[in-house]
Amino acid sequence: MSKPKHIYTLLDVAKSLQSIIGKTYTKQYWIKAEIARLNFYPKSGHAYPDLVYKEEGKIQAEMRSIIWGSDFVKINRKFQDNVKSKLSDGMQILFQATVSYHPKYGLSLTIMDIEPSFTLGEMAREKAETIQRLKEAQIFHQNKRLPFPVLPKRLAVISVSTSKGYHDFLNIIQNNTHGFAIQSYLFSALLQGERCAKSILEKLNLIKTKADYFDAVLIIRGGGGDVGLNAYDDYELTSCIATFPLPVVTGIGHSTNLTIAEMVSHTNKITPTDVAYFMVEKFSNLKKKLDETERLLHQTTAHFLKSHQDSLTQTADLLQIHTKHFIQSSYAQLDNKKERIIEQSLRLLKTSFQHLEQYQQRLKHAVDYSSNEMLFLLNAFHNRIRIAVQYQVNINTKELEQLSKQVELLNPKNVMKRGYSITTLNGKSITNQQQLTSGNEIKTILYNGTIESIVK
Known part of the structure; x- marks a missing residue:
């Protein structure tokens, strides 16, 4: 016959495990893990982090844990003071906890304390690894190489409408002393x-679809101090900023320890106010250059x-x-020609009279000719001389x-007679109104008289 089976209830096993674990894990232990999900409940104040090891x-490995409300307040305040960030999903932590097993709720770690310096080290390591990845991808300085617009008139601003920093920014650009239209x-x-990194990334991707409408992108944050800046070291967010098609300007806090988002952005200013003055300064610088150019042109x-x-x-x-x-020269030439015409006319007359006398002498000696024939020849010759003289005189007269x-x-005077006039200032002719x-x-x-005037 087979031995009868010894049957255990689930509760028996659970209580056995509870007893073994209770006897084995009798003190507090320092454990390293990653918070997969914080599971914080504001109403009760308790947190039930899901922990993983990768x-x-x-x-x-994966295990659930609990941080009671009173401990969570103490731990979170300590964490913010040292790490400058609240406990959140994805953080690597070194925590002190007790190990327990409950028949109904299973294995659990009760977290008593968290060592911020460990998380800081892990964050620094992750930050260094992210920087190295961006540099190996040769995109770390990519956004900085983009030319910045001479006049950044249309700005896509990633911020919160209720943020004091955002309202300070608006006040400066909308009420700048020169009235620049920004x-x-x-x-x-x-x-x-x-969800900070994911939220900003979503807005960047939305702006990218409308990149032609904007000159630059601004990420501005004010009033939060240094808390929560580790989100700006996220690889997906920083790689998006580094490769963005528009210049990205950051003004996300007063921290002296730059985030990667600030490192890879085209221009980094500490506060939203600094970003606003930077934008107005772009317009002021161009105005100064234009004013100087105008002065030189004048x-x-x-x-x-x-x-x-x-x-x-x-x-x-x-x-x-x-x-x-x-x-004067024309008058002199006219006088000279007049004198020459008179001289030529006199010489011609003199020569003609000489020829006439010669013919008269010949006539006297031509006794063989009849008086009528001689008279005819004389008249004909006289007419020829008269016509020749008259012709020459007409030519000279014309x-x-x-x-x-x-x-x-x-x-x-004849020019002015046709309606023209001469205007003088202190005896000098005026040819241009600029005189x-x-x-x-x-x-x-004028042709007939003068007019005296006073310029108004």
Whole structure:
């Protein structure tokens, strides 16, 4: 016959385990683990962290734990004072706990204390590893290499509408003394806590789809002190900032220990106020350059106009002198031609009379010719002489008339007779309105009379 089976109830096994564990684990132990999920309940004040231990990224052990409300307040305050962050999911911790087993609730660790320095070391190690990953991917300085807009007019701002820092930022850019038009668009996100990195990352991805609408992205956070800044060391968040297609400007706190987000951003300013002044300064710098350019342009233009005004005045004076000289020369040429015409006419008449006398002499000797025939020849010759003389006189007269007309056309009085006038200032001709200033007394010479005026 087979031996009867000894049957244990589940409670028997549980109580046995409870007894063994209670006898074996009789003191408090320091244990290293990762908080997979904090499971904090604000109403009761208790936390029930799910703890895991990983090797090469794989979970090798998993256990639940409890932190009673009174202990949680003490531990969390100590943690914030040293680590500058609240207990949250994903943190590596070194904690002191007791091991217990309850038949109904199973194996559990009751956490009594947590060593912040261990978490700080782990965070520093993880931070260093994240920096190394970004550098190995050759994206650590990528955002810094982007050209910053000369006028960043449209800004995508990741912040919280209720944040004092955000309102300080708005007050500065909207009420800047020069009245620069800077437009900002708020993309509200969580700026601290467990979901901080994920929330900011979601807004960055949203802005990326509208990148053509913006000149830069600002991540600003104020009023939170140094608490919760470890979220800004998250690899996914920092790699997104480093590779973002627009310049990213950060102003996320007063910390002297820069987060990776601040390191990889294009420009880092400590506070939202500093970020606002940085943006306004971009406009101020360009305004200064434009004002200086305007001043130089006015100076150069004034110098150019003055030099050309002097040149035009000299040209007008020279033109007046040359015109007067030309008229005088034309009168002299006319007088010379007139004298030559008179001399030629006199010589022609003299020669004609000489020929006439010669013919008269011949006529006297031509006794064989009849008086009528001689008279006919004499008249014919006389007519020929008269026609030749008249023709020459007409030609000379026409030349004289043409020269006279040319001189008359060049006479300023005839020019003014057609409606033109000459305006002078202190005896000098005015050729350009830039020569005149208010209060100048000018004289306008007309064909018939003059007009004196005062420039207003």
